[in-house]
Amino acid sequence: xxxxxxxxxxxxxxxxxxxxxxxxxxxxxxxxxxxxxxxxxxxxxxxxxxxxxxxxxxxxxxxxxxxxxxxxxxxxxxxxxxxxxxxxxxxxxxxxxxxxxxxxxxxxxxxxxxxxxxxxxxxxxxxxxxxxxxxxxxxxxxxxxxxxxxxxxxxxxxxxxxxxxxxxxxxxxxxxxxxxxxxxxxxxxxxxxxxxxxxxxxxxxxxxxxxxxxxxxxxxxxxxxxxxxxxxxxxxxxxxxxxxxxxxxxxxxxxxxxxxxxxxxxxxxxxxxxxxxxxxxxxxxxxxxxxxxxxxxxxxxxxxxxxxxxxxxxxxxxxxxxxxxxxxxxxxxxxxxxxxxxxxxxxxxxxxxxxxxxxxxxxxxxxxxxxxxxxxxxxxxxxxxxxxxxxxxxx
Numbered sequence: 001x002x003x004x005x006x007x008x009x010x011x012x013x014x015x016x017x018x019x020x021x022x023x024x025x026x027x028x029x030x031x032x033x034x035x036x037x038x039x040x041x042x043x044x045x046x047x048x049x050x051x052x053x054x055x056x057x058x059x060x061x062x063x064x065x066x067x068x069x070x071x072x073x074x075x076x077x078x079x080x081x082x083x084x085x086x087x088x089x090x091x092x093x094x095x096x097x098x099x100x101x102x103x104x105x106x107x108x109x110x111x112x113x114x115x116x117x118x119x120x121x122x123x124x125x126x127x128x129x130x131x132x133x134x135x136x137x138x139x140x141x142x143x144x145x146x147x148x149x150x151x152x153x154x155x156x157x158x159x160x161x162x163x164x165x166x167x168x169x170x171x172x173x174x175x176x177x178x179x180x181x182x183x184x185x186x187x188x189x190x191x192x193x194x195x196x197x198x199x200x201x202x203x204x205x206x207x208x209x210x211x212x213x214x215x216x217x218x219x220x221x222x223x224x225x226x227x228x229x230x231x232x233x234x235x236x237x238x239x240x241x242x243x244x245x246x247x248x249x250x251x252x253x254x255x256x257x258x259x260x261x262x263x264x265x266x267x268x269x270x271x272x273x274x275x276x277x278x279x280x281x282x283x284x285x286x287x288x289x290x291x292x293x294x295x296x297x298x299x300x301x302x303x304x305x306x307x308x309x310x311x312x313x314x315x316x317x318x319x320x321x322x323x324x325x326x327x328x329x330x331x332x333x334x335x336x337x338x339x340x341x342x343x344x345x346x347x348x349x350x351x352x353x354x355x356x357x358x359x360x361x362x363x364x365x366x367x368x369x370x371x372x373x374x375x376x377x378x379x380x381x382x383x384x385x386x387x388x389x390x391x392x393x394x395x
Contacts, residue, residue, distance in 0.1 A: 004113045008371060011109045012364055019105045019363070020356050022046065027097040027351045030086030033128025033135050036063045039084035039097075040125055043104050047123060050108045058125075059140040065125035066146065067104075069111045075119025076380055078370035079150035079325070080107045081138070081318060083129045093347040094130065095158035095334065098359045103155055105359075106367040117374045122150065129317055131173050131279050136317035139280030147324045151380065152291060154369055155318065156362035158350060159331030160339035162304040163311060164292040168285040168329075169218065169244040170251040171315040172277055176202060176221075176262050179272040182235035192233040196226055198269040199237040205261035206241075216313070217254055218244035240278070244315060248283045285319040286391050288326035290383045294372060295330050298365040304332065326387040332365075334358045 012019075026039045040063040044054050047067040058064035084100035086092050107123040114121055124146070128135040141147055180193035206219055213219070221241030227234030243258055245251035259275045266273035296306050311331075318329045335349035349355050373380045 004116055005368065005371065008109050008113050008367055009364060011112045012105060012360060012367070016360050019101055020359065023097045023101040023356070023359055024351050026084060026100065027092045030091035032088060033085040033130055033132040034061060034063055036084050036127055039100060040065060040127070043082060043084065043100055043125060046104055047108065050111055052111070052123070059137065059144040059146060060134065061127045061137045061140060063125070063127045064137050064141075067107070067123040067125070068120065069114065070120040071115045071118055073115070073118030075117060075374050076151040077120040077122060077149055078110060078373060079147075079153045080104070080121070080123045080366065081153055081155040081321065082123055082125050083155070084125070085128050085130050087130055087342060090342060090344065091347050092350050093342050093344065095346065095350040095355070096129065098158045098334070098350055098355060098362070099155060100125075102359050102363040102366070105363040106154070106370065109363065109367040110370045113371065114374070117371065119374045121370065126317075128279070133278055135173070135279035136282050136320070138317040139282060139320040142320045142324055147321050150325045152373060152383070153318075153321050153325050153327040154366040155329060156366055157329060157331045158334040158355065158358060159341070160333065160335060160337055161307040161309070161311070161331065162299055162333045163307045163309070163331050164296060165285065165287050165329045166311050167246070167287070167313060168319050169216070169246060169313045169315045170248045170284045170319065171242055171244045171282045172251060172255045173279050174241045174243065174255070174258070175274070175276055175278050176239045176241060177274040178202075178237045178266060178269070180233070180235045180269065183233050185231045185233050189233060193235070193270045194233050195237040195271055196234045198265045198271040198273065199223060199226065199239060201265040201268050202239070202262055205265060206258060209257060209261060213254060214245070214250070216246050217250070218242065219254070219258060244313075246284060248281070280317065280320075282315050282317045283319045283323055285316070285329065286322040286327075286387070288322070288328065288383060288387045288390070290379075290386050291326050291328050292330065294369050294379070295328055295365060298368045299330070299332070302361045302364055304361065323391070326383050332358045332362045
């Protein structure tokens, strides 16, 4: 083990209590997307104490930040993606307290040795990964060119097993609203235009569409406002829907079809309608196998058993980043095999002893990856070459 590597690992071991405390504090004060004031400030304060230059309020996201430490020697720019938003009603049931803290810890650990290695380390504070109004900040960062200066983007996500980056689905998050005319449901219903009828027609239309979409595509939603009283014909209804597909191109077509169903439901019932996204569109993941090989190497070195099972499909705005630079989004085990994300059990696992150990191991893994990529320019170039080939063949 090189002296530089040992120095990096020693920093994490010697400061583990400090960072586990940060993770638990963020967990205890869950904040929704673009409202992560405490989490963002806590992570920024930690980075500032270690001489990172921090810019706040990035690409229209008030709780976003860019933290940078640049050595005086030339070298690549290693990026770490920090997430720290929580879920409505569930708190940190996706473990973003682990993700944000691990990325900050990895960045600061790499900073301890980067003056000897050369290059730059950047930690990107990325709000609203879970979506919502103006959600998926990483997509905003891509649009604003924030990602362009990175050579790689690294992060690690808690899960029920440790595994490499898997395929993800592109996703659009849409609001559907119908506007009708209200009336008493018994006296003059003939004068009304029933916005709930429009919404039900829309749901039925989507249900009929599902037979005719690709097996890997998804359309799902809920009614957020369906009316207030049974004896009042609703003049307003509101639903939120997700559309998902394997590629952005396929998703654009699917979302267009779902929009046509909304238009048809409005015509059918004599209502007006709105159909529009509430957040950035999320793209599918462009994987970088050589970069994941490096993750697997250090994961095994840290004692993790890396699974190669099929874990299905999810969605993440890290997919947007992966269209710009080689990126990983692997998982690290924080609990039992039957642990499921976005549940109360997962929330508790995110501050369990196993979760704490995963945070520290995860930070070591991605910090060592950054060190290796700086030390081995040929490996970094091979990753870039492979990535450009894969990106070119997946258009």
